[in-house]
Amino acid sequence: MSHKIIALFPGQGSQAVGMCKQLYSEDTQTKEIFQTANNAIGFDLANICFNGPEDDLLQTQIAQPALLTASIALYWHFCRHYSIEVLAAAGHSLGEYTALVASGAFPFEQAVQLVYKRGILMAKHGSQIAGEMHAVLGSTSDSIQPYLTDNVIISNYNSPQQSVISGVQPEIGEVLQKLQSAGLYSAKLKVSGPFHSQYMEGAARELKPTLDALSFASMKFPVLSNVTAEEHVLDEISLKLYEQIYQPVQWAQTIRKMARYHADYYIDFGPKPTMKRLVTDNDEALKVKVKSVCLQEDMDFFRLQSGISLPTLEAGGYDAIAACYKTVVCTKNRNEDPQDFRNRVLLPSHELIQLVHRLRQEQRVPTDQEVADAYGFFISIMQGKGMPAHDIQTRSTEIFGGKEDTQWTFQN
Numbered sequence: 001m002s003h004k005i006i007a008l009f010p011g012q013g014s015q016a017v018g019m020c021k022q023l024y025s026e027d028t029q030t031k032e033i034f035q036t037a038n039n040a041i042g043f044d045l046a047n048i049c050f051n052g053p054e055d056d057l058l059q060t061q062i063a064q065p066a067l068l069t070a071s072i073a074l075y076w077h078f079c080r081h082y083s084i085e086v087l088a089a090a091g092h093s094l095g096e097y098t099a100l101v102a103s104g105a106f107p108f109e110q111a112v113q114l115v116y117k118r119g120i121l122m123a124k125h126g127s128q129i130a131g132e133m134h135a136v137l138g139s140t141s142d143s144i145q146p147y148l149t150d151n152v153i154i155s156n157y158n159s160p161q162q163s164v165i166s167g168v169q170p171e172i173g174e175v176l177q178k179l180q181s182a183g184l185y186s187a188k189l190k191v192s193g194p195f196h197s198q199y200m201e202g203a204a205r206e207l208k209p210t211l212d213a214l215s216f217a218s219m220k221f222p223v224l225s226n227v228t229a230e231e232h233v234l235d236e237i238s239l240k241l242y243e244q245i246y247q248p249v250q251w252a253q254t255i256r257k258m259a260r261y262h263a264d265y266y267i268d269f270g271p272k273p274t275m276k277r278l279v280t281d282n283d284e285a286l287k288v289k290v291k292s293v294c295l296q297e298d299m300d301f302f303r304l305q306s307g308i309s310l311p312t313l314e315a316g317g318y319d320a321i322a323a324c325y326k327t328v329v330c331t332k333n334r335n336e337d338p339q340d341f342r343n344r345v346l347l348p349s350h351e352l353i354q355l356v357h358r359l360r361q362e363q364r365v366p367t368d369q370e371v372a373d374a375y376g377f378f379i380s381i382m383q384g385k386g387m388p389a390h391d392i393q394t395r396s397t398e399i400f401g402g403k404e405d406t407q408w409t410f411q412n
Contacts, residue, residue, distance in 0.1 A: 004085050004264045007102055014270045016057075063119065064118060105223065114210065166194035207242065227247050229254040335384055345381050
């Protein structure tokens with residue numbers, strides 16, 4: 001079964017010491033990706049990604065190539081193991097470069113060199129001023145706007161309830177005090193300058209000759225621009241990447257535009273579930289559709305919906321739950337109502353996978369209540385897929401042993 005997906009790639013701040021370390025140890029192609037990055041920029045990026053120190057990984061000129069490398073490694077590994085059709089892609093800030101690599105617009109090695117230079121220039125211009133970025137939470141951009149100035153602006157329109165502002169001291173400090181007095185909460189971002197604002201125009205100008213010299217290939221799927229929230233046009237990619245350095249990220253608008261593609265899933269290809277949170281912050285209804293490759297329960301859920309067998313659970317209380325999702329995987333769906341399928345199949349499937357993940361993490365057998373919960377999820381999924389009632393009764397008896405207690409009795 002091939003799933004139609006939107007591919008999402010995170011920006012700076014999503015990096016973490018240890019990212020891709022296990023994948024690197026197990027997968028030859030991931031090793032090759034990191035070695036390519038090491039050679040492209042002339043130092044051991046892999047070692048910093050896997051072992052830190054964190055202070056090094058926080059540096060803009062290291063964070064940007066590190067995150068691009070980790071995210072594209074996760075993406076290419078996913079593509080090798082799942083049958084998917086990518087309908088479109090988007091990335092937040094730096095992640096836009098990763099999305100373009102994934103689309104085939106330009107080579108990975110070239111992209112690593114480009115974002116390394118981008119990071120150096122952004123850090124250089126950021127160090128020349130007392131610039132900061134702060135996330136303002138729990139309020140719309142329209143309600144924040146009256147407190148801003150020409151020199152303190154919204155630099156990331158992340159969601160209806162989260163915006164990021166950029167500016168320099170002391171002016172940004174004064175704005176933050178006004179926001180606090182108005183009851184608005186803010187959090188300082190760990191970045192080296194006021195990115196996506198007019199203070200980065202110098203960095204953009206220095207990077208422009210490198211951007212203009214690039215040649216881009218036809219994309220395998222559309223990539224949405226941070227600047228316009230529209231699909232990139234081939235001969236304007238360099239211009240939009242130039243503008244992106246000093247113009248706001250239109251992420252909320254990007255998420256709204258993604259609805260046009262009617263994807264089965266939105267997949268977050270980052271070492272933290274940052275993009276997953278930003279999608280659901282924009283549209284809570286997408287919660288069950290957005291998955292992060294860094295969350296085991298999300299990947300178990302995706303495998304279950306893809307018809308790929310999950311690892312067998314051990315005996316000693318696991319047998320019934322193991323049989324539950326084996327049966328679910330093998331059952332053909334006859335439900336053509338998207339909303340009903342979501343409520344009676346996708347949501348309980350998600351709960352079932354979370355239960356399995358919890359049991360694995362805690363290395364224990366399920367309680368009677370957890371087996372009863374699994375039974376309820378099983379019944380809902382089978383009914384939601386349109387399986388005849390007598391067949392569900394037969395299967396449930398086979399799995400749960402014909403329990404007569406009311407909590408086990410099948411209700412049509």
